[in-house]
Amino acid sequence: MQWELIGSGAALLTMFGFVPQIFKIYRTESVEDVSLLMLLQFFVGIFLWLLYGIHIQDKIVIVSNVVSFITLVVAIGLYFKYRKNRSRKEK
């Protein structure tokens, strides 16, 4: 039971790990210091995890990576939306 809690906590914290970054981008409308390569690397990596989860038919792997994948799509979308704000901030 204790280990189930630790495993669930680990899964929940990491699967929603990009949510604070999403809120920060939404609030500040600025992504100058955020690494697009980081977002894209996780995007591809999580997509491969998802494929792998489907292959091994593990529901926990599938669900966690679907959630992460959605947050990454949102983060990358916001990145491109606010990328143009760079020049404004440098003034």
Next chain:
Amino acid sequence: MQWELIGSGAALLTMFGFVPQIFKIYRTESVEDVSLLMLLQFFVGIFLWLLYGIHIQDKIVIVSNVVSFITLVVAIGLYFKYRKNRSRKEK
């Protein structure tokens, strides 16, 4: 074999996922738009994954999360090192 490649690719891409962000912080010396909460949430989440991996004695879970944990320690260290640069950039 194909699925081993997909699983390995997934593991490699995500375990080194924060490396591009680390290089970006190192290069720009700026973390204004990076969410500290994101880094801390992954830090705790990955630590719990590591404990869980040790519990289930799964080498792949242990190794991936040790690597991620080290990159998060570096990223959080750089965050606090360059946090003070905020005012400089706003000038």
